[in-house]
Amino acid sequence: MKNKVLLLTIIYMGLFFACNEEKFLQESPLDFLSGENAYKTEEDFDAAIVDFYRLTRLEFFGRDENRPMDYLYGTDIVFDGEPGVQRHTNMTAAYDPTGSIARSHWDFFYTLIAQCNTTINRLSDSSLDADQQKEVEAIARFFRGLSYRTLAYLYGGVPIVIDEVKSPKTDYVRETKENTLKQAIDDVLFAAENLPDITEVRDGEVSSPAAYHLLSELYISAGLYTEAIDAASEVIDNPALELMQTRFGSRATETPGDVYWDLFRMNNQNRSAGNTEAIWVIQYETDLPGGASSSASLKNGGNFLMERHHGPFVRDLKIDGENPFSWPIGDYTGGRGIGWAISTQYFSNTIWESDFDNDIRNANHNFVREFVATNPNSSYYGQVISTEDPALADKVPSRQFYAYQTKCTTPFNHPDNLYSNKETLALKSSAGATYTDQYMFRLAETYLLRAEAYFMDGNPDKAAADINVVRARANANPVAAEEVSLGYILDERMREFGVEEKRRITLMRTGTLYERVKKCNPYYTNPETNGDGVGMLEKYNLWPIPQSAIEANTDAVLQQNPGYN
Numbered sequence: 001m002k003n004k005v006l007l008l009t010i011i012y013m014g015l016f017f018a019c020n021e022e023k024f025l026q027e028s029p030l031d032f033l034s035g036e037n038a039y040k041t042e043e044d045f046d047a048a049i050v051d052f053y054r055l056t057r058l059e060f061f062g063r064d065e066n067r068p069m070d071y072l073y074g075t076d077i078v079f080d081g082e083p084g085v086q087r088h089t090n091m092t093a094a095y096d097p098t099g100s101i102a103r104s105h106w107d108f109f110y111t112l113i114a115q116c117n118t119t120i121n122r123l124s125d126s127s128l129d130a131d132q133q134k135e136v137e138a139i140a141r142f143f144r145g146l147s148y149r150t151l152a153y154l155y156g157g158v159p160i161v162i163d164e165v166k167s168p169k170t171d172y173v174r175e176t177k178e179n180t181l182k183q184a185i186d187d188v189l190f191a192a193e194n195l196p197d198i199t200e201v202r203d204g205e206v207s208s209p210a211a212y213h214l215l216s217e218l219y220i221s222a223g224l225y226t227e228a229i230d231a232a233s234e235v236i237d238n239p240a241l242e243l244m245q246t247r248f249g250s251r252a253t254e255t256p257g258d259v260y261w262d263l264f265r266m267n268n269q270n271r272s273a274g275n276t277e278a279i280w281v282i283q284y285e286t287d288l289p290g291g292a293s294s295s296a297s298l299k300n301g302g303n304f305l306m307e308r309h310h311g312p313f314v315r316d317l318k319i320d321g322e323n324p325f326s327w328p329i330g331d332y333t334g335g336r337g338i339g340w341a342i343s344t345q346y347f348s349n350t351i352w353e354s355d356f357d358n359d360i361r362n363a364n365h366n367f368v369r370e371f372v373a374t375n376p377n378s379s380y381y382g383q384v385i386s387t388e389d390p391a392l393a394d395k396v397p398s399r400q401f402y403a404y405q406t407k408c409t410t411p412f413n414h415p416d417n418l419y420s421n422k423e424t425l426a427l428k429s430s431a432g433a434t435y436t437d438q439y440m441f442r443l444a445e446t447y448l449l450r451a452e453a454y455f456m457d458g459n460p461d462k463a464a465a466d467i468n469v470v471r472a473r474a475n476a477n478p479v480a481a482e483e484v485s486l487g488y489i490l491d492e493r494m495r496e497f498g499v500e501e502k503r504r505i506t507l508m509r510t511g512t513l514y515e516r517v518k519k520c521n522p523y524y525t526n527p528e529t530n531g532d533g534v535g536m537l538e539k540y541n542l543w544p545i546p547q548s549a550i551e552a553n554t555d556a557v558l559q560q561n562p563g564y565n
Contacts, residue, residue, distance in 0.1 A: 311337015
């Protein structure tokens with residue numbers, strides 16, 4: 001039979017190639033897409049812009065279960081519940097120049113930069129009118145500026161490319177960090193001056209206030225504090241933006257709850273939901289055609305897996321030989337969390353000491369410490385089990401039990417498709433993602449950026465005033481001007497944002513990663529728990545330049561960061 005099939009195949013191929021070759025090769029395509037005609041119409045540029053948003057969403061939230069979490073692990077806010085290099089245990093291995101952490105973020109941002117450059121360079125030959133061209137350029141330069149900003153924080157000075165690269169190039173050289181930040185500032189300033197106001201864009205689209213917010217942060221990094229204050233004020237003074245002060249949105253009538261809790265509930269993140277605090281929100285559109293999130297598959301290459309990382313693995317908690325919790329349950333026990341991103345004691349306790357009982361951000365429905373036992377077969381069923389119980393001191397914090405933020409999950413409100421039994425809130429094995437849109441920028445951060453700029457500019461009174469706008473909404477006691485420091489501002493950012501923040505960016509931006517980890521996160525400081533016999537090192541204030549980039553750059557030297565040679 002095999003011989004017969006082979007013979008028929010040979011005969012067919014012979015007949016095929018015996019056809020008139022000239023006639024066979026004469027093709028008259030009706031239409032085709034190539035690099036030369038791909039950027040002509042408004043629809044072409046819309047497609048390019050959609051990909052800017054897609055790449056940004058993947059980089060910071062949904063690429064896989066590991067790389068978006070690089071912005072949390074190895075910082076002062078969480079530590080690894082199941083030691084592994086992907087969660088920055090063994091920092092020597094995690095930050096190896098040949099490893100995936102340094103390489104993947106570098107590659108992703110340069111992919112985004114390349115797409116921005118191509119879009120900008122092709123505008124002059126397009127059918128877009130002058131106004132359309134300027135807006136597209138503003139969007140592309142926003143994303144290019146965002147990319148260079150993040151590269152500068154993570155790696156220091158990097159090669160700057162602002163033109164479309166049409167042939168192989170192997171002679172890149174690094175610019176200084178100052179010049180890299182200057183490029184980011186130039187791009188984002190252009191965006192700020194040419195993007196529409198926030199009232200003129202759809203949910204999820206970048207706007208002039210989003211650019212001014214980013215510009216304020218960049219000016220701080222460049223030591224331009226007056227400019228940073230002015231940029232932040234452009235956002236804060238925008239009449240369309242203000243902090244949310246009262247209950248709102250899809251679950252506003254539920255108790256317990258408060259305005260801070262409402263900020264993180266499903267369908268509450270966007271301006272269309274009445275949220276005037278949101279400046280730029282990453283859109284997920286769970287289970288909608290074209291959406292980035294699916295409840296049908298956990299690791300679909302798009303879901304944001306914060307619930308999986310930050311929710312405790314209560315399934316394995318034992319007290320007196322009993323397991324008090326059923327798991328996974330879609331309530332305040334953390335959904336289908338598996339206890340990887342454990343809150344540091346500094347995050348869960350130390351920063352709240354002055355306002356433990358009155359700061360709403362620390363209320364149990366926002367930062368869970370009291371868990372109601374859910375296992376009907378346990379003698380603890382229905383009882384409150386607290387992370388603050390001295391009798392459980394040997395179990396807290398552990399992968400199985402620790403205080404965590406509910407913004408990582410959707411308590412009592414997972415997508416219906418994820419319940420195996422909705423009456424008991426039991427979840428399927430496909431649960432574990434966070435099914436809400438995600439903030440990139442919100443106004444509370446703009447206030448804290450301006451406070452930082454005021455403080456660095458020698459004006460602690462105005463810094464305290466801005467911090468207290470955020471603290472007043474949280475019902476926290478005001479801070480006095482003499483108490484303000486960079487450390488205090490970093491603490492306030494931790495209180496306000498927690499796991500919502502891309503914490504590594506903040507700490508690398510301020511040059512404080514090493515000192516904050518040494519102060520706040522003994523797991524990564526301890527050579528034994530860190531897994532490499534060394535622990536946190538000062539050189540980790542920057543990541544290494546990927547070895548793959550150095551080796552591919554055969555016609556020039558791409559210098560490695562200090563300490564990684």
